[in-house]
Amino acid sequence: MLGVGGGVAAYKVCEVLRRLTENGHQVRVIPTEAALRFVGAPTWEALSGLPVHHDLFADVPEVPHVRLGQTVDLILIAPATADLLARAAHGRADDLLCATLLTARCPVLLVPAMHTEMWEHPATVQNVAVLRSRGTLVARPASGRLTGAGWGAGRLPEPAEIVDLATLLLCRADALPPDLTGRHVLISAGGTREPLDPVRYLGNRSSGRQGYALARVAAQRGARVTLVAAHTAELIDPAGVEVLRASTADQMRQALLTAAVQADAVVMAAAVVDFRPVTPHPNKIKKSGVDPDPVSLVLNPDILVELIHRRPPGQVVVGFAAETGDSEGDVLTHGRAKLARKGCDLLVVNAVGEGGAFDVNHNTGWLLSDDGVETELPEGPKSLLASYVWDAVAARLKQRS
Numbered sequence: 001m002l003g004v005g006g007g008v009a010a011y012k013v014c015e016v017l018r019r020l021t022e023n024g025h026q027v028r029v030i031p032t033e034a035a036l037r038f039v040g041a042p043t044w045e046a047l048s049g050l051p052v053h054h055d056l057f058a059d060v061p062e063v064p065h066v067r068l069g070q071t072v073d074l075i076l077i078a079p080a081t082a083d084l085l086a087r088a089a090h091g092r093a094d095d096l097l098c099a100t101l102l103t104a105r106c107p108v109l110l111v112p113a114m115h116t117e118m119w120e121h122p123a124t125v126q127n128v129a130v131l132r133s134r135g136t137l138v139a140r141p142a143s144g145r146l147t148g149a150g151w152g153a154g155r156l157p158e159p160a161e162i163v164d165l166a167t168l169l170l171c172r173a174d175a176l177p178p179d180l181t182g183r184h185v186l187i188s189a190g191g192t193r194e195p196l197d198p199v200r201y202l203g204n205r206s207s208g209r210q211g212y213a214l215a216r217v218a219a220q221r222g223a224r225v226t227l228v229a230a231h232t233a234e235l236i237d238p239a240g241v242e243v244l245r246a247s248t249a250d251q252m253r254q255a256l257l258t259a260a261v262q263a264d265a266v267v268m269a270a271a272v273v274d275f276r277p278v279t280p281h282p283n284k285i286k287k288s289g290v291d292p293d294p295v296s297l298v299l300n301p302d303i304l305v306e307l308i309h310r311r312p313p314g315q316v317v318v319g320f321a322a323e324t325g326d327s328e329g330d331v332l333t334h335g336r337a338k339l340a341r342k343g344c345d346l347l348v349v350n351a352v353g354e355g356g357a358f359d360v361n362h363n364t365g366w367l368l369s370d371d372g373v374e375t376e377l378p379e380g381p382k383s384l385l386a387s388y389v390w391d392a393v394a395a396r397l398k399q400r401s
């Protein structure tokens with residue numbers, strides 16, 4: 001069920017609905033009366049293919065607020081305005097949407113959008129705290145341009161991001177507990193590039209999607225998140241996340257070593273290019289040149305190993321291993337050896353090649369722990385894998401505190 005609040009961001013929620021139905025979900029839309037002043041019922045009906053009501057006195061014999069609350073798999077509300085948060089926090093039942101919230105038996109995700117002043121007002125802060133204390137998920141809004149001349153926290157996250165969170169909750173209802181609240185986590189994402197000359201580079205196929213999913217899920221589990229991103233595909237910066245950019249392995253190393261000093265956990269999801277040219281050519285290398293082997297390479301530092309050597313007490317460090325398996329051993333054998341060699345607490349092992357892991361939305365693999373526990377991770381969206389990684393990190397942090 002998609003509840004729509006009365007904010008101008010309702011227009012963006014049409015895209016959320018379109019994506020959800022395209023992904024095969026049946027979505028019943030319940031707008032508030034105020035929402036219908038921004039986007040009319042015919043739009044919601046056309047996009048959902050279902051009738052749309054907003055007041056408790058429509059379709060009375062069906063008792064829709066009870067039937068919906070008890071049968072839907074997820075209630076997603078966007079934009080959740082300050083007024084809607086207040087009514088939900090007080091258990092009001094003065095329209096179909098709020099009445100349905102009182103009968104809900106499924107996860108409820110409220111995605112706020114409002115001006116920064118309203119988001120930071122003590123009344124809203126208290127309402128959000130009350131809702132969260134009851135297990136209702138209130139997403140962290142994005143920062144950016146607001147309606148009018150405003151800029152700040154309170155912007156509706158992008159539709160793709162909302163759909164990603166909703167999809168995660170449909171796969172796993174308990175994927176977003178607030179167990180990273182008060183923690184600072186550092187994540188690397190994407191693939192570094194080493195320039196060979198002004199035109200060419202050494203690189204890899206990483207899109208950064210897994211690192212972004214880790215950042216998005218951590219932020220919604222309450223963490224302060226710093227994401228160091230290198231050459232990611234055109235990905236949306238996750239709501240409420242500080243994003244730093246790096247291009248080469250050296251830039252990524254600098255950014256991570258600086259930020260890691262204050263981090264409770266570091267997740268190294270980036271694909272770092274192992275080699276760089278001894279000196280990049282200042283001019284374009286010509287194939288007609290006399291040098292038959294124009295590029296000499298040196299090894300880049302292993303950032304993960306360096307992070308582990310310098311880690312502050314109690315910090316949890318997670319590595320990733322993209323493996324194909326070969327004559328020396330299968331994917332898991334290589335993963336176990338890498339966990340021991342690098343010395344991280346946890347290692348996520350992905351099988352790559354033949355469509356696995358790189359530049360796709362789904363992922364699967366194993367989570368290896370330095371205490372010998374090995375968990376096979378179910379196939380699903382990258383945010384699902386991220387949620388299992390954070391489960392393990394949060395458990396470690398709890399043990400150590």
Ligand code: CTP
Nearest residue numbers: 268270272274300301302303304319320321322
């Ligand atoms: N990594 C790193 N710095 C590097 C290379 C890798 O921090 N110079 C990190 C990656 O971010 C990942 C982990 O080490 O978390 C494993 O990366 P992977 O490419 O699988 O392993 P390598 O150490 O490069 O070993 P090999 O390529 O020989 O398998």
